[in-house]
Structures are given as C-alpha cells and as structure tokens.
Amino acid sequence: MSFYDIYKHYDWDEIKNFIYSRDETDIISTLGKQHLTDEDFATLLSPAAEKYIEEMAQTAHKITVMRFGKTIKLYAPLYLSNVCTNSCIYCGFNVHNKIPRITLNEDEIEVEAKAVSDTGIKHILLLTGEAPKIANIDYLKKATEICSKYFSSIGIEIYPLDIEGYKTLVDAGVDLLTIYQETYNRKTYNEVHLAGKKKDFLWRLETPERGAAAGLRTVGIGALMGLDDFRVEEFFVGIHAKYLMKKYWKTHFTVSFPRIRKAEGCYAPRCYVSDKNLVQSIVAMRMFLHDVGIVISTREPAWLRDNLIPLGVTQMSAGSKTEPGGYALHEDEKAEQFHIEDNRPVNEIINVIRSKGYDPVLKDWDRAFVQPVSV
Structure with a gap:
C-alpha cells in the first residue's frame, strides 16, 4: 500500500466543498x-x-514549544545545477527559459560549500534541476563527498x-530529502507540467516513500502555494504527512509552505495566497500534526519570517542564493530558480531569532551518531 491508495479515494471538489461549508459552530467545536x-x-x-487565527x-505555539522547545534550525540551499529537461510553467529553470545554464564542477562546489560553511551553518541542502545526464548519481555522490x-x-x-538511487546517496552521506508534490490536484498538475519526467504525477507522489524506505533520516514535503486552492492543497499535504509519519515512524518528516515567487518566465499564481492564508495554513498544520517539522524559506520577506517564528516554525533557511555559484563565484540573478525575499545575512537572522527568545541551531546532527564504534 502507498499513499496513492489513500489519495485516490478523495475527490478534490468534494474536499473543497466540505472546507467551504464549515461554519462558526464547526470551528468552535474543533478548537476544543x-x-x-x-x-x-x-x-x-x-x-x-x-x-x-489568533x-x-x-x-500552535504551545504545541511547538512542548514538542520542539524554543529552537529554530537553520540551513542553506546550495544549487549545483540549473540545467533542466522539464517544462514547468512556474519555474525559472524551465527548459524553454533563456537563462544562463550552469553546472558547478568539483572545484566550484568546494568554493561554494566553504563559503556557506564559513557563515556557521552546518546543514546544507543540495539542489539541481531535472537533468539526470548532467547531475547524475556519480556527480551527486562526489558533491556529497566534498560537502561532507x-x-x-x-x-x-x-x-x-x-x-536504490536513494540508498546509494544515503551510503555516500546524504540524510535528508526534500520533494514537493507542487500540486495535489491531478488536473492542475498536468496543466502546469507540460513536458519532461516531472509530468508523471504518480512517480512524484510516491517519492517520499521511496526516500524513507531507503533510510533517509528526514523527508520533507509540501505544495507550491498558488498553483491551486491553498486550503485544499494543504489538506492533502497534511493527510500525506500523517500517512508517512505513521508508516515510516523511524523517519522525521517536515512540511514546507512555499509561495510562488517571481522567476524567469513571469508566471502569475493561479490562486492568490495572502499572508493571513499562509499563517492559517501553518497553525492549522501544527494543530493537526504535533510532531511534524515546519519549514519557512527565504521566499518570504524578513518581517513576515520574524513574526512566524513563534507560530509553529521549527526550521528556516538563511542567507540563501537560488542560482548555481551564487555564494562566492558568479552571482547571476538571471540564473536563479526564483527570486528570494529575505536577503539578510546569516548572522542577522541569528540575532533576530535570539531577540525572539529562541535558540538558533546551526548543527543538531553528526554522521558519527550512526557510524559503528571501533573497539
């Protein structure tokens, strides 16, 4: 059994009608x-x-403090390549976009890794477009070896x-996977993914399970907010996470709430998602899943991220660049996947987290924890 066996029994329009039919009496009953x-x-x-919402x-705040304490783990994305064979109409890496295509070599990966590490962050997220002939398993293994x-x-x-592919990378030192379904509406999914392997809805839907089965320590999921009705999207994200947490109980799961941002191609979100909508999604998710990690990236503006800290968030990106080589080599906004909103350096974000009474966590894991002890 996979999540698809659950998913296929839900009708998008029926879920939407249920959500929009709730009244104040239903809310008050649920809050208790x-x-x-x-x-x-x-x-x-x-x-x-x-x-x-208040x-x-x-x-949500009380649940988060009880489950996670007053801590915020920081990480940074490191883009290895923006070469992509997909035609996703909302993404700056779309194969049809006329952007500089960059794939870092080993020396460049080392320079970028050192630049991020020098900020104090010890959690890195390696990203590529979908071009397996360019960023293949051997390339990713080498990148992991360098970053280690x-x-x-x-x-x-x-x-x-x-x-097997995930097992190979786990053996190389990878311990976390992030994979967004983008949209759980199969019709919309088909409309925004025009060509490429990513057009396969089911292959992507079952990816978190393959990652967990391969032994990844953490798996993160989410929907790209703005492709369809966010209320229905987040419902499916929630039941997906609930299923994963129950079946793969040895794996820690996180949920992200990425809103569509400006990118090459100037895609306009189909559905507007306000700040209030984002907050409602986060606090509802925390009340539903007490132990899921909640991630907010630099897609969101600084002032909003600062105010989201007490509302259930457990992880934040910091000092991010979304183009290959953006940290130390050849920053080129034309090569970015999307435009970030929070451009503050890592040390400034650390200071803000502390000013809120929270502890910024730059490192909370070491591979030595799972390595056999020699006697």
Missing part, C-alpha cells in the same frame, strides 16, 4: 479538541476559521530517484 481528525483539520483550513496561533568536509548534515532536493 486535543487531537484532530482529518475532518477537523479541513475545518481549521476553512474561510470560517480565519476569525479564529486563538489557533496560541495553540564542511557540513554535518547533507540534504538533497533533486529529481525523484528509485529506492
């Missing part, structure tokens, strides 16, 4: 519960629940692999 059902989660995502935020000299935790956000 300690453990939420799927229907309760849908209720908290409803327009009727917007009136109770109360929901207070509950500078980082205690190495994640990947690349094209989907089979279980």
Whole structure:
C-alpha cells in the first residue's frame, strides 16, 4: 500500500466543498479538541476559521514549544545545477527559459560549500534541476563527498530517484530529502507540467516513500502555494504527512509552505495566497500534526519570517542564493530558480531569532551518531 491508495479515494471538489461549508459552530467545536481528525483539520483550513487565527496561533505555539522547545534550525540551499529537461510553467529553470545554464564542477562546489560553511551553518541542502545526464548519481555522490568536509548534515532536493538511487546517496552521506508534490490536484498538475519526467504525477507522489524506505533520516514535503486552492492543497499535504509519519515512524518528516515567487518566465499564481492564508495554513498544520517539522524559506520577506517564528516554525533557511555559484563565484540573478525575499545575512537572522527568545541551531546532527564504534 502507498499513499496513492489513500489519495485516490478523495475527490478534490468534494474536499473543497466540505472546507467551504464549515461554519462558526464547526470551528468552535474543533478548537476544543486535543487531537484532530482529518475532518477537523479541513475545518481549521476553512474561510470560517480565519476569525479564529489568533486563538489557533496560541495553540500552535504551545504545541511547538512542548514538542520542539524554543529552537529554530537553520540551513542553506546550495544549487549545483540549473540545467533542466522539464517544462514547468512556474519555474525559472524551465527548459524553454533563456537563462544562463550552469553546472558547478568539483572545484566550484568546494568554493561554494566553504563559503556557506564559513557563515556557521552546518546543514546544507543540495539542489539541481531535472537533468539526470548532467547531475547524475556519480556527480551527486562526489558533491556529497566534498560537502561532507564542511557540513554535518547533507540534504538533497533533486529529481525523484528509485529506492536504490536513494540508498546509494544515503551510503555516500546524504540524510535528508526534500520533494514537493507542487500540486495535489491531478488536473492542475498536468496543466502546469507540460513536458519532461516531472509530468508523471504518480512517480512524484510516491517519492517520499521511496526516500524513507531507503533510510533517509528526514523527508520533507509540501505544495507550491498558488498553483491551486491553498486550503485544499494543504489538506492533502497534511493527510500525506500523517500517512508517512505513521508508516515510516523511524523517519522525521517536515512540511514546507512555499509561495510562488517571481522567476524567469513571469508566471502569475493561479490562486492568490495572502499572508493571513499562509499563517492559517501553518497553525492549522501544527494543530493537526504535533510532531511534524515546519519549514519557512527565504521566499518570504524578513518581517513576515520574524513574526512566524513563534507560530509553529521549527526550521528556516538563511542567507540563501537560488542560482548555481551564487555564494562566492558568479552571482547571476538571471540564473536563479526564483527570486528570494529575505536577503539578510546569516548572522542577522541569528540575532533576530535570539531577540525572539529562541535558540538558533546551526548543527543538531553528526554522521558519527550512526557510524559503528571501533573497539
């Protein structure tokens, strides 16, 4: 059994109608519960629940402090390549976009890795476009080997692999996978992914399970907010995470809330997602899944990220660049995947986190924890 066996029993329009039919009585009844059902989660995502966001935020804060303490783990993305064979209409790496195509060589990876490591961050996320002939497994293994000299935790956000592919990278030192479904509406998915391997909805939907089965320590999922109705999208993200957390209980799961940002091609979001909508999504997710990690990236502006810290967030990116070579080599915004909103340096973000009464965590994992001890 996979998540698809659950997914296929849900009708998008029926879920949407349920969410939009909730009223104030339903909200008040749900707020009093300690453990939420799927229907309760849908209720908290409803327009009727917007009136109770402050109360929901207070509950989300209490749950997060109880489960995670007052800590925020920091990480940085390192783009290895922006070469891509897909035609995703919302992405700056779209194969049809006329942008500089860059793939870092080994020496360049080392320079970029050292530049990020020098900021103090020890959690790195390696990213590529979907071009397996360019950024193949051997290339990714070598990149991991180089980054292992500078980082205690190495994640990947690349094209989907089979279980054996993930096992190969786990053996090389990768311990985290991020893979967004982008949209859980199969019709919309087909409309925004025009060509390339990514057009295969089911192959992508089951990727988190292959990663967990391969032994990855952490797996992150999410929907790209703005491709379809965010309320329905986040419902599917939530039930997907719930399924994964139950089946692969040895793996830690996180949920991200990326909103579409300006990128080459000037794609306009189909559905507007306001700041209030983002907050509602985050606090509802925390109330539904107490132990899931919640990630906010530099897609969001500084002032908003600062205010989201007490509302359930456990991880944040810092000092990010979304183009290959952006940290120390040849920064070129034309080569970026999307435009970031929070351009503050790492040390400034650290200071803000501390000013909020939270502890910034630059390292919380070491591969020595899982290596056999010699006697």
